[in-house]
Amino acid sequence: MSAEARLIAAGRALVEAGLSPGSSGNVSLRDGDRILMTGTGTRLGLLEPTDIAVLDGEGNQLSGPKPSKEVALHLALYAKNPDHRAVVHVHSPFAVAVSCLAPWSEHSAIPPLTPYSLMRVGQVPLLPFAAPGDPAMGRLITDSAFPFRGALLANHGAVVSGEDIERAIDSMVEFEEACRITVLTDGADRRLIAPDQVRAITGQWGMPWSD
Template structure:
């Protein structure tokens, strides 16, 4: 499959999973010294070759559609984790809802409730609010003191990177589920995965997790 085929497939998968309402969200893939990204205002479930913007690694347009305003966010994610070649940004219901709450801990807005989120994503810091498309969003990604594969953008949604698009999409779906479970258990006495087990899972799967805080 070509990079464009991968973007089309990723867009459809995100819509089918209910994570991209309307024309919200954007996806990109890094291919050599170029970034291919869904264009502004496109519906991810109906992407075609004419809907793809081609950028250089600094986010400058080279050809194709007009790029999404979230270019600074994607560029910063690639700069932060050079081995990752795909980025997904969504306004999915549960990630947006959790991004509107105070975070569970400084290193992760999402508590360790299920092994699957730990295995696929690890910790999920909450980044401060910046208006959509603001270059400050890229600065927040770069300056976050915690390692991460996925983060929540305050009052906005989620951003996730992966070694390829299928991996980034799967991790985004898992993050949405983890946020849904976080909401379902909010305000109750939670049974969290024990710190030693969190450490074992994240080490085994190579996902980031910082020192666990004693938060319920």
Template sequence: MIDALVAAGRRLADAGISPGTSGNLSVRDGARILITGTGADLGRLSSESIAVLDSTGTHLSGPRPSKEVAVHLAMYARNPGHTATVHVHSPHAVAVACLPPWSFASAVAPLTPYFVMRVGQAPLIPYRAPGDAELGALLTAHPHPFRAALLANHGQVTSGPDLDDALVAAVELEQACRISLLTDGRRPRLLDDDAIEELTNRSGTTWDSPVGDTSGTMFTR
């Protein structure tokens, strides 16, 4: 598990979506959670960079864990079948997280089939300071199902059945945010509801927000 986290951190750094010492990774291994330590450089992880927690987030061993433990616990609570969570401050995702969301259910519109298949809807979660435990509570309380979210003015978080799946979702969400910014203000053509239904049925992702319905665009703090 530790070797997988080290390799995953290198992949994120190589993809350019984990700048500096920002971001954190975790995997759930039975009753334990392995998470990167606070201030860890994801591109230079080692066994000494990984903290071990119990299922409630209590620190068992290793370095001081990332301050975003509450975010990771919330994603596992939302998606009990998932065993990995990725949180990064990728630049395009952060940029979109500073803008009004496309809808309440998804901050990013259904612009590409790959976003719908690999990520699904990704809501914008109201701002709380990094490390604030309330951020986990807000993730847990959101009424729509999701396996990825944008954290307002902060970054993105994804989870998956395994670490590779969570990584793929993080990279795809960054790409979807980049495309969203490139098409902003140009009346882009979105996938229609029939196309979205076919894609989500095929991939097992979720999309609750009808393309023609933008009534949920108001962002309430």
């Protein structure tokens, strides 16, 4: 399957999972020296090859429509995780809800409630607010002291990177589920996974977690 076809399939998978309402969200993948990215204002479930912008490694446009305004966000996450080949950014309902709450801790907005988010994403810090499309969003990722493959953007949504587009989607699906459980248990007397078990799980699956 070509890189373009994989990006189109990814957009449809995100919509089918209920993670991309309307024309929100954007996806990119690295293909050699190119970055393929969904165009601005596109509906991820209805992507066509003509909706895909092609950029160089610095984010300069090579061909296709105008890319999503979140280019800086994607480039920063690729720089943070150089072995990753895909980035997914969505405005899914529970991720947005948690992005509007006080974070559980400095290093992770989501508490360790289930092993699955630890296995697929690890810690997800809450980054300060920046307006959509503001290049400062990229600097917030670059300047963060914490390692992460996923983060919440305050009052905005979620972003995650992965070794390939399929793993990035899997991570985002689990990210949203962890946010849903976080909302459902907010204000309750939660029982968290013990710190030694958190370290063991994230270590086994190679996911970032800071004590």
